[in-house]
Amino acid sequence: MSRSKSDKQTLLMMLLVAIIVVLLIIILALALKKQKPKTDNSPKVQPTVLAENDYIAFLDVGQGDGALLKSGDTSAVIDNGRPEGAAAFCEKLKNLGVSNIKTMLLTHNHDDHMGGSEAVSNAFDINNLILPDLSKSGSPTRILGTVSNTVSSAGGNVQTAKSGMFYDIGNIKMTVLCCYYQNSDENERSIITLAELGGKRFLFTGDAGKQAESQMINDGIDFDCDVLKAGHHGSRGASSAQFLALCTPEYAVISCGAGNQYKHPHEEALSRLINAGAEILRTDQSGDITFYVLESILKYKTQK
Ligand SMILES: [Zn+2]
Structure with a gap:
């Protein structure tokens, strides 16, 4: 009787030990699983950027420039087209969920x-x-004066662009690279901005031409990019071969209106962009051109 009782006790003890051992193995396995990321040697990749959430769109504003940088609920605008297209531009932003x-x-x-x-x-x-420095602007400054008042009255900040200014637009980083306000030509005074999304670089040059491009080269500015908003709507006065050799864009976006009076883009600029290996995309032909990054790959879609 006592032996049987002792056997039962031994069996129970063994069972208990077995349960404890199994529990310890489970706890150990869970702990190792938790630690795994610390010893993960997988290559460092940019976080996946979702196309529908984060994008840079060159909007079709006819003969002019207007771009939307959007990351989730955070938006930035670089230029906004002509006065006659203003209502349509605002409508487009609203349709894209900009609040x-x-x-x-x-x-x-x-x-x-x-x-x-x-x-x-x-x-x-x-x-x-x-804003650009308007103190030496050769063009009327009424519109920008009014807008400055509207923005500051509503509690917003109004700043004159300076090299190095940085803005966090959600997953998009926006940096003012340079601005050559000493130039007498309004176009050559354009603020040059770099936007970065998912490791890809977008260069916005406004209407800067060869003068500002040479200044950027001389100043040793790193303007290498994946997407170039070609200067001055693809004018022959912009996108010099020397500039493009350092720029090395995979895509060149030309923002211009169909049948525009300036005949933008000019053949000479198109040839230089093609020779530099850029795929050319035009708002007059494709409408809105939207870039996004998926699994570290730059992609685009167009919509008329
Ligand atoms: Zn222009």
């Missing part, structure tokens, strides 16, 4: 770039308005 604008940067004081500013500032709250 307020964290940063609006206007490359220079020409109305094919900042003509929509009054309408945009009336339709959306703008946290930061970034």
Whole structure:
């Protein structure tokens, strides 16, 4: 009897030990699983950027420039087209889910770039308005004066662009690379901006031409990019071979209107862009051109 009882006790003890051992193995396995990322040697890749959430769109504004940088609920605008296209531009932003604008940067004081500013500032709250230095501008500054008042009255910041200014637009990083305000030509005074999304670089040059391009080269500015918004709507006066050799864009976006009076883009600029290995995309032919990054690969879609 006592032996049987002792056997039972031994059996129970063994069972208990077995359960404890199994539990310890489970706990150990879970602990090792938790530690695994610390010893993960997989290559470092950029976080996946979802196309529908994070993108840079060159919007078709006819003969002019207007771009939307959007990351989730955070938006930035670089230029906003002509005054006559302002209502359509605002409508487009609303359709794309823009509710307020964290940063609006206007490359220079020409109305094919900042003509929509009054309408945009009336339709959306703008946290930061970034302007070129208007003190030596050769063009009327009424529109930008009005917009500055609208933005500052609503509590937004109004700043004159300086090299190195940085704006966090969700997953998009936006940096002012340079601005050559000493230049007498309004186009050559354009603010040059770099936007980075998912490890890809987008260069916005406004209407800067060969003069500003040479200055950027001489100043040793790193303007290497994946997507170039070709300067001055593809004018022959911009996108020099020397500039493109350092720029090495995979894509060149030309923002221009069909049948425009300036005959943009010019053949000479197109040839130089093609020779530099860039795939050319035009808003007059494709409509809105939207870039996104998927699994570290740059992709685009177009919509007329
Ligand atoms: Zn222009």
